[in-house]
Amino acid sequence: MTSTETPPAAGPTASDERDRQPRRVGFSQTLGRWDVKFSPYLYISPFFILFVVVGLFPLLYTGYVSIHQWDLLKGQGDFVGFENFSTVLQAPIFWKSVRNTISIFLLSSVPQVITALIIAAVLDANLRAKTFWRMGVLVPYVVAPVAVALIFGQMFADQSGIINQILRNLGFAGIGWHSEVLPSHIAIASMVNFRWTGYNTLIFLAAMQAVPRDIYEAALIDGANRVRQFFSITIPMLRPTIIFVIITSTIGGLQIFDEPRMFDQFGRGGADQQYLTVTNYIYQLGWTNKNFGRAAAVAWLLFLLILAISVVNYLITRRIASEGGAKQKKRKKVSA
């Protein structure tokens, strides 16, 4: 091979050689090469085939539905272009639902990630009956969301609920957990936090246990206390996990459905849409108003919103976490 390639002047012969070469290779060898080239794709293809069928196709089909008039029972109607989008964007209910979604998302995800980190750090310490405590934080996650909503619905009842009774006994006025905007968001966010904090705690805990112990020992020798260790070692080392948790809780938080739907007797997000989330709005458009076209348009807008917020989140968390990492490296160099 090298000899044929050395005289570059003999152009035609070289190309002849190259043409002839594949013929000499046996079929089994070709198969072998295909095996190396394509098998990996074949092995991961079940996921992608499933994804195309249950993920990508519905996504694109929703886009197709959103540019038509589409009745739940009568099916496809006329092509209307972006009319569904423009009506929805002009409807005050849509903007209210966006406001509620973002507000409930912030009230749930932010405290949830922070408390999950703290609880995980506590559980990571040397506790007696470790497994008991670790299983304990996961118990709320096992409770069905609808059951959680029923229990919290009773607790947050405006007149007869236990929380308002306690407040009144303490001399405060009762809070309109259902009628006012922010209290209703706090009530719903508390249900979400109750369920998901433990789940995130376990993810953080798993990541914390993968942090090499000698780093902590070194820090201890350097005289760093627990808090300092937490901020200077644990959090920077957890960076990929924190990004993962924040992105999944962003996606989950922006799709909150069960809790606001079960929060009152009608499930329509309150008489003044105080706690109507975007997903509830989609359900209402599609199933109550039977207008699939508009529901599909809102579904796409929600998709874009989640995408945008995820990107912002990713950029922020990457910055915060990498700054922490850089600091730590610097410190190491100094101490060395």
Add this chain to the structure above:
Amino acid sequence: MRKTTRKFLAVTAGVASIALLASACSSSDEPSDNTSDTTSSSAPADEPVTLKVATFNEFGYADLYKEYMTLHPNVTIVDDKADTSDNARAAVQNSIATNTVTDDIVAADGDWMPELIASSDFFADLGSDSIKDRWPTWKTDMGTDSAGKLIGYGTDSGPEAVCYRKDLFEKAGLPSDRADVAKLLDGSWDNYFTVGQQFMDAKTGAAWFDSIGALSQGMINQLEAPFEDPATDEITVLNPDSKAKPVYDLLTSDKVLGQSAHLGQWSQDWTDAFKGDKFATMLCPPWMTQIIAGNAPDQTNWDVADAMPGGASNWGGSFLLVPSGGKNVEAAKALADWLTDPVQAAKVFVQYGNFPSQTAATTDASVTGKTDDYFGGAPTGQIFSNRFAPIAQQPFRGSHYFPINQALSDAYTRVDVDKTDDSASSWKKFEQAVKDLS
């Protein structure tokens, strides 16, 4: 009077004889002159068939299924009960949207009938001479499409009476005897609110009624066409001559608001309020009596008065439908026919309290003789039978009835329960919600 009684007797006798014939399980089922009906109904008499019946809440059919399977050994009935009526509604809509039949008989609430009638091709024609006079016209009309095809057999109904608290009436110096209260509350809505003012002036600490939304439901059901034009299906509720607006204005007036307990119907607070002394009266269809008894099992002062302000009115009631694409349409029709027969309907009322919609059943001795210990031994069967007889109509429900009614209920909640809006601003939001529908 005598004439109607005789007619009822004739109907009862006729229906009973048909039921006897049907239950005898002979090969010559019904003396029907519809040829296609006789051939097909006699064909599957011995073939084993499995019928799936989709219901929700409590239709009270468990014992009847057993009875039917004993009478028809070839029939196996599978009970397919949905957990909530909302899910049952979604299931029916999905099966229409995808044109698939999963159940041989589907139960549907009266509120969903307009949207099912819009897809009446999906369901089998249930009309026949034998059931022609089984229900009053207003009930049959709810299950009939514009071409006159009957797609639903009526099951129960909701003739409204007024439930009240004896002790609170006494405390306010009002008569508390069942007959006296009926006399006191019989008449117009103005009369009801005038009595309410007397009650409020006595300062018992309780409100006169539970919820404005609940009263609205009763008043809307007394209108001919509350939201839409029966001829064109156009939304008329926002027009200057809107029929629902005067109802709204009356209910959200200061006088009426002052008599409300400010509870959202079906809310947790509303459910909890039955035990205490929160309100003195509420509109009360037969099925509501079970809800009151369930919400306040230890409260002994609830009673029922044979009266309905503003005239007789119906709230609630369901239907059985047979999808025409099913495998055993004829067998399913026969079962639905049998289940909604007045004889069976009377049994369901005696056992479960679902008041029948079948004219003959409402005057059956077993129905009118029923008393309710929870309501101080009140003759509930006779009271609701009296409330049922004068019902003449149901409001027209067009294709937007369901979402408009929800938007109106939200409008009341904003004024009555949440107090976040006054009458005018809440109506503005209602207007916006209705405009968003089209």
